[in-house]
Amino acid sequence: MKTIDFIAIKVWECVTQSIRKLRTDEGGIGTVEMILILVVLIGLVLIFKEKLSDLVGSIFDTIESQSNSV
Numbered sequence: 001m002k003t004i005d006f007i008a009i010k011v012w013e014c015v016t017q018s019i020r021k022l023r024t025d026e027g028g029i030g031t032v033e034m035i036l037i038l039v040v041l042i043g044l045v046l047i048f049k050e051k052l053s054d055l056v057g058s059i060f061d062t063i064e065s066q067s068n069s070v
Contacts, residue, residue, distance in 0.1 A: 008047060015040050 015037075022033065045052065 008044070011040060011044060011047075 018033070018036070018040075
């Protein structure tokens with residue numbers, strides 16, 4: 001397994017575990033929790049930046065080609 005895939009899996013597990021804890025917490029989301037969620041999301045975007053840009057590019061290419069056929 002690639003190192004990046006392993007890291008992404010571990011990050012995803014941490015995020016899902018944190019979300020489960022937040023759903024059972026009666027106190028609501030605090031500032032620290034919100035910052036941690038944002039840091040994880042930004043980290044995921046940075047890790048998968050190239051794949052995300054390729055995906056968005058292919059989606060826009062598909063939209064453009066289909067809109068030209070209409």
